[in-house]
Amino acid sequence: MKASILYKYSFILAAGVLLSGCSASISNSVSNQNNNEQYVSRYLVPNQLPAPQSIQSVQLYRKGSDNNPPIIELGSAQKMVLAFDELSDLSGQFRITFTHHDQDWDNSNIPQDWYLEGINEIIVGGGEKNELSDPDFFHYETEFPNNRLKFKISGNYMLHVSDFNSGVKLFSLPFFVTEDAGEIRSWVETIYNAGQRYNAIDQPFSEFVYPDFIEFPQFDLSFYFVQNRFWGDQKRSENYDFSEQDRSQFHLSRERAFPANYDFIGLNLNSLSVDGSQIIDVRFGQTPPLVILREDILNFTSDPVSRWTSNFGNPKSSTESRYASVRFRFDDGGRFSEDKGVYLVGDFNQWLLSENNKLRYNEDSGYWETTSLIKQGTYTYKYATKDGEHGIDDLILSDTITRRNQEYASFVYFQDPEYRYQRLLQVQIFRSSE
Structure with missing residues (x-):
């Protein structure tokens, strides 16, 4: 590994901007060994570290298509793929570790052997050098879970990538492991001229049919929605109906609905x-x-x-x-x-x-x-x-009139009554209709 590794990552936090008093839903405090700084992004979840400028083209997706969301089913053969480039003329080596979190991305504070089977470490090295120069870079790619590391429980997870030699933390990424328990049906109702700038809004709804082990749904279940995979801007449903014995319905209020004109x-x-x-x-x-x-x-x-x-x-x-x-x-x-x-x-x-x-x-x-x-x-x-x-x-520069087709995800979490951690029972990806 190159001798200048500590200098190379000394600007690890240069990609962020220090802001005070930012919204909790999209401003997330992260830290490394020497600095504390706040970043503003709809993608970053609390305690997530963005990649430094030396790390580019980061990807994390369910194997099969790089358009897949970072969601896999517990106990299945599904795998996640992590890929990234390092801008360097020498090959590097990286260490990947994993942490388990609750539905709000706080550490779940359960022992590691509860959520991981095997060694909490993947070493990635070598890399594939580009055949062109200016700038030089190496491409790295790995898959998990594998025969040395498996996830034992569902929930929100974070992977952390560090430089192997120096131990400097480089970046982290969120992903999800779901149990696919129960049944879920989701849809969107669009309301026109209802937004702050008289734009249309999308109000997501879901119906969840309980699995047999749910005894007290009104106490043990919580529900969230995310628009366009901006995990850091998740919204918890404050409206739910438990009147039917085997199912519940949940949705966001109009005041907290998503903009239907979010464009790219x-x-x-x-x-x-x-x-x-x-x-x-x-x-x-x-x-x-x-x-x-x-x-x-x-x-x-x-x-x-x-x-x-x-x-x-x-x-x-x-x-x-x-x-x-x-x-x-x-x-x-x-x-x-x-x-x-x-x-x-x-x-x-x-x-x-x-x-x-x-x-x-x-x-x-x-x-x-x-x-x-x-x-x-x-x-x-x-x-x-x-x-x-x-x-x-990021809406002030958007077209306030035209409605767009948005992607949504609904999440159902269950507070395990015995071990007191948040299980992720269901995730459904769905879209608003044109």
């Missing part, structure tokens, strides 16, 4: 060449190559057909894939000032509101501009602003 802008970087529509210039004389995008225009750039499929995007895995410095340009119509600030958030930066992704106004071009290092592939992104000192507003 698609980014196609499969080919680093001028396409006349999105990429208007490519400069290979720079290292890495500079890709300049056509300007995004307020309320006019988002794709009218939702193609969102993953929190991580779809970076190419070929050894001939390369990274580019991508310049984003945004025309706000004179709506924002430097004090307000405009930020680029997307699946290539963990939807993180960061000073590294803050746009600066270019008086010569008349656009807000920023650059981001991104691997060849396809991605989605948005523009966002700070919500005062309390979080992120």
